[in-house]
Amino acid sequence: MRRLFRYVPGQHRPRTVRNGAILVAIVAFVLVSGFGRGVPLWPDRRDEVTARFARADSLRAGAPVRVSGVDVGEVSGVELGPGGRGAIVRMRIDRGQDLDLRSDARAHLYWRTLLGRNMYVELEPGDAADALHDEIPTRRTSAQVEVDQLLQVFDPGGRRALRVATREFERGFRRPADVRRAIDEAAPAAATAAPGLAALRGRDNGDLTRLVRDAARVTGTLAREDDDLAGLVEQGARTFATTAARAADLRRLIAVAPGAQDRAQRTLRRVRGTLDLLDPLVEELRPGARRLDATVAALRPALDDARPLLRAARPTLQELRPAIAALRGASAVGRPLIAALEPTVDRSLRELVPWLARRDDETKLANGWAIGPWFSGASAVASRFDANGYLLRMQPGLSARSLDALPCRLVLADPAGGSVGCDGLKRTLGALLGVPPAAREARR
Structure with missing residues (x-):
């Protein structure tokens, strides 16, 4: 390796293209690292967090991001929101800070200096159960009001309003x-x-x-x-x-409201007493109400089936309205009649009905049962008629008691000729009817 880099006079060949390319690459690497705030092709050990603000005046890329006053990252970009509404702020958080943002995290824009302009982002991690998976919405972000925004109210209209308020204030306290x-x-x-x-x-x-x-x-x-x-x-x-x-109506309402409020309070006090009495009843009814769940579930199909019937009955009910209206008029006439019949009905319930249920000592039948045969006999008596009218045929029945109805003397011929005793006739008729002699003697 030392031989490759050793300089040998007369054998060295300059490679200007290679050296120029290496120099350009180094300069580009330095520029990209400096302006891009990161090393190219080097893994960025920072997390991306996005927040939406109503406005992000004076906030620029590179502004610090802090949590409790400690820098944890920086602003990577500021963009205009969709439709030109609001601002989208993208932040890079250093992973070494071990910042755990929750779903209720908040973001605020604060001044870095007393005069404003230089801003930074203050994050509140939040304390929700789930982590932050999306951006921080606008409802959980805020921005500090700058001095120029505060002084915007003192435009020509604001100054004029301030003069009017001062003048009216002086007039009011005169x-x-x-x-x-x-x-x-x-x-x-x-x-x-x-x-x-x-x-x-x-x-x-x-x-x-x-x-x-x-x-x-x-x-x-x-x-x-x-x-x-x-x-x-x-x-x-x-x-x-x-x-x-509606000012007049409101004044009347305000005038009436105190009395109505007093009455309402008295009523509520009475209702409170009633509720105190109803609470134990409700507690006792609760088990029964729970048992009604099955009944209600069973009735639900029946109610579902009854809906078509009710829809079909609706025209009929509408047609019944005139009849109900007529019955209303009839009720006005029938009410006095029913009131007049009340004594008769009361007497019937008090005397007649008990008498109908009472049994006769001899026939052993209830009086109500005996009335029916009597009307049947009366119908048979009056059943015959001719062109001149009805013929009433009274046909008494013959029994053992019929002998007692006979007179002591029986006239058999002309009254002048005298009468004969009826004892023999009674004995004869008694023998025909099957009355024992002892009974005949006792009847006699």
Whole structure:
């Protein structure tokens, strides 16, 4: 190897093309490494993270990326978002930092100097259960407001509005007595609003911060969606115009509201007592309600089959509306009649029905059963008629009791001729009817 590189006078041949190519390659390597911030063909030991910002003013490639003030990478590029909305910031994170970004990670743009302009990206890794697999969305990014943006409100319109506000403020406080009276009147309202203002702080640490952050996101979303914001303002103007047109109704509502609120509170107190009574009942009904699951599941096919029937019955129900309307008029007439019949119905239920169910001591039949044969006999009596009208044929039955109905003396011929006793006739008829002599003597 030493022989190859030894310089021998008279045998050395200069290779200018080779040496020039090597020099150009070295210079290109240095330039690419310097401007590309990496060694070509060398594995980049950094992870790529993407975040979407509503705006990324003054942020340039090469700006540091920090976590809790410690540099963990740098910004690799800043691009315009789709449709010209927002900015896409790409960052390279050094793997040696062992940064674990979760799905709720956040990104913020902060100043590097007091006067702004030089920006850096501050990352919050997050604490969600799953890792970050996609970009950080706009709702979890924010940008610090620069001084020029803050002073934009003092354009000609803003300065004019500020002068008007100052003038009106001076006019409003021109009468100290009215101001003191307004403050005195506001004291009760302030006492009422105090609990609400205390509630704005939240129950846990950071609730107010999250509220402000969420409000900032909502405001940022409205600022990005110009058309939606214009529609919201237009609809809000219509709402306020309608409210102003109904000012008299609103005043009456406000005047009536305190009394209605008092009644509602009393009603709610009574309902609360009812609910206290219903809670044990609900606990007792819960096992039965659980058992109804199978019943409901079994009824579901029947209900499904009943739907076509209900659809088919709908025309019929519509046709019944006139009949129901007519029944409504008939009910107005029939109600007094039913009221007049109530005493008769009550007496029938109290006296007649029990009498019909009572059994006769001699026939051993219920009175209701005996009424039927009586009407049958009455129908047979009045069944014959001729051209002159109905003929009533009364045919009494002959029985052992018929003998008792006979008189003591029986007139057989002319009354002047006298009458004969009927004892012999009774004995004869009793023998024909099969009445024993002892019974005949007892009847006699």
